[in-house]
Amino acid sequence: MMKDFKKKLILILAMFIFISGSLWAAPSDDEDIDDQDTFVESYGLGDQMFIINAGLFIPLFFFDRDMEVFDTNLTLGGHGSLCWQVFLSNHFSLGAELGGMFALSPNERVLYMIPLTLKATYWIRFYPFEIPLSLGLGGNLSVLEEAAHIDFIAKPSVGFYWNMNEEWAFGINATYWFVPQIYSGSGKVSSDHSMFGNFMDASLSVLFRF
Amino acid sequence: MGKKIISAALLLMSAFLLISCNESEIGVFYGLSREEKVKNYALPDHCTSESMVKTGGYLYVAASTIYKKKAEGGEVDWHKVDSPEDYHNVTEMGLLSDTIYILAYDPDDAKPALFSGSGDGSWEKKSTPADGKISRMRVAESYIFLTDRSGNLYYSTDGSSFTKDSGASPLFSTSTGNFDVVYGDGSYYLNAQYKIYKGNPGSWTDITPHRPSDNKSWKDDEDVYTRLYYDEEDNRLYAADNSGYIYAVDSPSGASKTSWQKSDDNTSSGLGLQGMIVLRIPTSTGGKHKVLLAGSGINSGRGYFEVHNPRTEKRDYLDPERPRNSIPIVSNYYDYMSFDISKAAINSFFIDEYSDGTSFDFYALTYGYGVWKNSNKGGYERGWNQE
Numbered sequence: 001m002m003k004d005f006k007k008k009l010i011l012i013l014a015m016f017i018f019i020s021g022s023l024w025a026a027p028s029d030d031e032d033i034d035d036q037d038t039f040v041e042s043y044g045l046g047d048q049m050f051i052i053n054a055g056l057f058i059p060l061f062f063f064d065r066d067m068e069v070f071d072t073n074l075t076l077g078g079h080g081s082l083c084w085q086v087f088l089s090n091h092f093s094l095g096a097e098l099g100g101m102f103a104l105s106p107n108e109r110v111l112y113m114i115p116l117t118l119k120a121t122y123w124i125r126f127y128p129f130e131i132p133l134s135l136g137l138g139g140n141l142s143v144l145e146e147a148a149h150i151d152f153i154a155k156p157s158v159g160f161y162w163n164m165n166e167e168w169a170f171g172i173n174a175t176y177w178f179v180p181q182i183y184s185g186s187g188k189v190s191s192d193h194s195m196f197g198n199f200m201d202a203s204l205s206v207l208f209r210f
Numbered sequence: 211m212g213k214k215i216i217s218a219a220l221l222l223m224s225a226f227l228l229i230s231c232n233e234s235e236i237g238v239f240y241g242l243s244r245e246e247k248v249k250n251y252a253l254p255d256h257c258t259s260e261s262m263v264k265t266g267g268y269l270y271v272a273a274s275t276i277y278k279k280k281a282e283g284g285e286v287d288w289h290k291v292d293s294p295e296d297y298h299n300v301t302e303m304g305l306l307s308d309t310i311y312i313l314a315y316d317p318d319d320a321k322p323a324l325f326s327g328s329g330d331g332s333w334e335k336k337s338t339p340a341d342g343k344i345s346r347m348r349v350a351e352s353y354i355f356l357t358d359r360s361g362n363l364y365y366s367t368d369g370s371s372f373t374k375d376s377g378a379s380p381l382f383s384t385s386t387g388n389f390d391v392v393y394g395d396g397s398y399y400l401n402a403q404y405k406i407y408k409g410n411p412g413s414w415t416d417i418t419p420h421r422p423s424d425n426k427s428w429k430d431d432e433d434v435y436t437r438l439y440y441d442e443e444d445n446r447l448y449a450a451d452n453s454g455y456i457y458a459v460d461s462p463s464g465a466s467k468t469s470w471q472k473s474d475d476n477t478s479s480g481l482g483l484q485g486m487i488v489l490r491i492p493t494s495t496g497g498k499h500k501v502l503l504a505g506s507g508i509n510s511g512r513g514y515f516e517v518h519n520p521r522t523e524k525r526d527y528l529d530p531e532r533p534r535n536s537i538p539i540v541s542n543y544y545d546y547m548s549f550d551i552s553k554a555a556i557n558s559f560f561i562d563e564y565s566d567g568t569s570f571d572f573y574a575l576t577y578g579y580g581v582w583k584n585s586n587k588g589g590y591e592r593g594w595n596q597e
Contacts, residue, residue: 015476062243106247107548111238142238145553164306181239187333193237 003179043087048210051083053173055203057101062195070195074111077103079201085121093121095134097155102203105144115140115153115177130161130169140179142197154178161207176200225273236314239472245548249595252287253277255550259575262560263305269562270310270329271581272303278329282564283571284587288597291478292331297323304349306592307323311354311369323581324356336369351384351393353411355400363402367444375411380569390411392447394440397463399447401435406449408465419449419457420582428472429455436507437558439486446522450504452482456517456528472530477515482507485558487572488520491539494590499539501511505556508577513552540584541593553596554579573597 049106057077061072078101080184085095103111117136124131140153155178161171185191234241239452239568262280264270270291275298275426277288293300297314297419303324304311305378310329315322321342325333338344340358348355350447356364356372361381364372379386381402391400400407400414407414418435419428427434439448440462447462454477477483484505502517515530518537522528533552535543546552554576561572574582581597 062239072239073242073245105242105245105548107245107550109245109548111242144238144241146236146547147234147236147238147241179239181237183237186236189237189240190235193240195237195239196241197239 014199030044041092043119044094045088047087048206049085049087050092050210051085052199052201052207053083053099053201054078054080055201057103058200058202059103060198062197066194071154072197072199073086073106073125074103075105077101079203081115081203083119085119087090090194091123091125093123094115095119095121101199109145113140113179115155117153117155119155128163130159130163130171132159132161133157134159134175138173142179142181147180149183151179151181155187161203161205166210169209171205171207173203173205174200175203216465223240230367236544236547237576241544241548244544245543246348248545248549251595251597252263252289252579253597255580255596256325256578257580259555259581260301260557261303262558262573262575262581263303263310264560264562265305265308266329268329269560269573270303271575272300272312273296273493273575274299274301274302274579276303276312281562282569291329291334294323294325294333294335297325302347304347304354305444306349306352306354306368309368311342311347311349318549324354324369324494324555328393334383337366337371339364339372339374343459345387346389348389348391349392350398352400355391355411357381357387357389357400361402363400373411379403388436388452390436392440394442394447395461395463398464399440401437401438403434406435406438408462417459417462417465417467417469419459420467420473422468425468428457428470429453436483437485439488439502444488446567448486448502448520450483450486452507454481454515454530456477456483456486456502456520456530458520458522458590460522470526471522471528473517473530474525475529477510477512477530478525478532481510481512481515483515484508485556485563485575487559489540489570489572491592491595492568492590493539501539503540503559505559505574505576508555511523511555513546513554514556514574539592542591545593549582549594550579551576551582554582 031193039117057073057079058074064097081099083097085093087093099115101113117138119136121132121134136155140151142149155175159173159174161169163169179197182194185188231291259273262271264281268278269281276291279285281289288418296316299315300311300312309326312325324336328331334387343359345359346357352367363375366372388402397408405418408417409415410486429558433453434452435449435451437450444462456473457470459470486504488502491502493499500519502520503514505513505514556574558575563570571585582594587593
């Protein structure tokens with residue numbers, strides 16, 4: 001079990017580092033930098049944007065406090081989110097994101113999760129493309145029939161956008177959901193039920209700047 | 211604009227905190243990690259059923275269509291039994307002297323008809339009183355009981371002719387009245403909406419539960435009694451009401467209105483109760499754990515409630531409670547909570563006792579969530595599967 005978990009964790013970290021590394025390396029080309037500079041001139045402090053994401057929710061695995069890994073037993077699900085951000089500088093934006101997902105259990109019970117996060121994004125640009133690297137931190141409401149719980153959530157993500165014009169951009173987004181679900185044992189649920197949820201979403205995105 | 215959005219986000223975050231709750235005893239992710247798909251057999255998953263009988267080594271269930279299978283775990287799958295010609299919707303079933311009686315509807319006619327048969331698919335149409343405007347049927351010990359849509363009671367020993375029971379009629383003001391009949395301790399017991407009677411057909415005595423202290427009715431005016439259950443081993447009669455209270459009386463043939471004990475607490479949210487059963491489940495310590503199960507009513511749909519070791523000495527010995535993780539006598543708690551039975555209204559229970567004298571299966575007949583079987587899963591563990 002422990003071995004499985006390490007393998008999965010290493011695989012996920014490697015994927016994330018690889019994608020991030022490639023993207024950070026992208027603007028090293030002089031021509032790209034020129035393009036990026038040309039494009040970036042449009043943005044400044046106070047510029048805002050809305051992003052709508054919709055796509056698939058991919059359950060990965062749970063692990064408990066002993067690092068034992070468990071199957072989520074969930075089907076592939078659906079996901080959507082609405083994000084607002086404001087630019088603090090040419091490359092850095094800050095905002096909030098409200099999302100939602102659903103997936104089915106083996107007995108067709110529906111798991112809903114509604115994360116609300118504060119989101120910081122670093123934008124890498126090589127016109128007409130943009131690559132946002134984000135980290136969202138906040139709260140997540142998980143609901144499964146009568147059981148509901150609010151937990152911390154961390155959502156690192158990476159996207160790839162094509163700018164159609166100065167206002168509209170379209171792209172794809174991949175986000176990792178890390179949800180440590182901790183029970184103190186003071187309520188009805190034993191502290192032994194604490195589990196760490198690991199999920200992903202892959203979505204299509206529409207971005208509007210104003 | 212930015213400030214407004216941040217304020218909205220903070221407001222939403224606050225709302226999250228306010229609605230945090232957990233009615234079950236299972237962590238969300240923990241429960242998912244342990245969820246197993248329920249075993250499911252041939253009956254329709256969303257059928258409604260109220261009655262089951264056992265005769266000739268077979269179990270028969272009325273779930274609109276009639277199904278049968280070998281009893282005592284002899285067969286997994288159910289087989290359809292032909293319904294009476296033109297009467298394809300079988301709603302109620304009872305057994306009297308190895309003869310099966312069914313109440314069945316012709317889809318083109320709102321009036322049901324009574325039929326009898328041995329379970330081989332051939333049915334004999336019986337007489338129906340009140341010009342066929344029958345509402346409910348119950349079979350207990352030696353009689354078939356029918357109620358009509360005006361609330362009158364009729365009884366018969368074989369269905370060939372019915373006698374209008376002037377001793378108790380009319381029982382209800384409407385056709386939707388709660389009605390049940392059981393037999394035990396040498397007497398019949400009948401609940402009819404706001405009343406409970408004991409006696410015999412044609413001669414009933416009102417034993418509606420009253421407080422011993424002031425001899426006033428123990429329930430609120432609007433509450434009705436829904437179902438009765440007689441536990442032969444303890445010689446005790448139980449009644450349930452639509453506010454989630456349970457009533458019990460020992461040696462019921464000698465009971466009066468003030469002999470009853472009433473549970474101190476109800477189903478906490480006031481969920482109504484329906485069918486009941488008392489089980490004695492063998493435990494690893496060599497003893498038996500006595501538990502009363504009471505199904506939640508049609509308007510509530512929350513599975514069943516449990517009364518562990520029900521007694522009449524004190525009121526709180528009859529308090530119904532939802533299944534708990536710490537007492538997995540009837541079922542593993544995680545399975546129960548993840549199966550549809552936990553959100554079903556349960557019309558009635560039926561026990562299939564094996565001829566070895568110790569083993570048994572029992573069935574929960576639900577409203578719209580099919581039929582569920584509880585059986586031994588090995589050792590002292592019991593669990594549910596959907597039929």
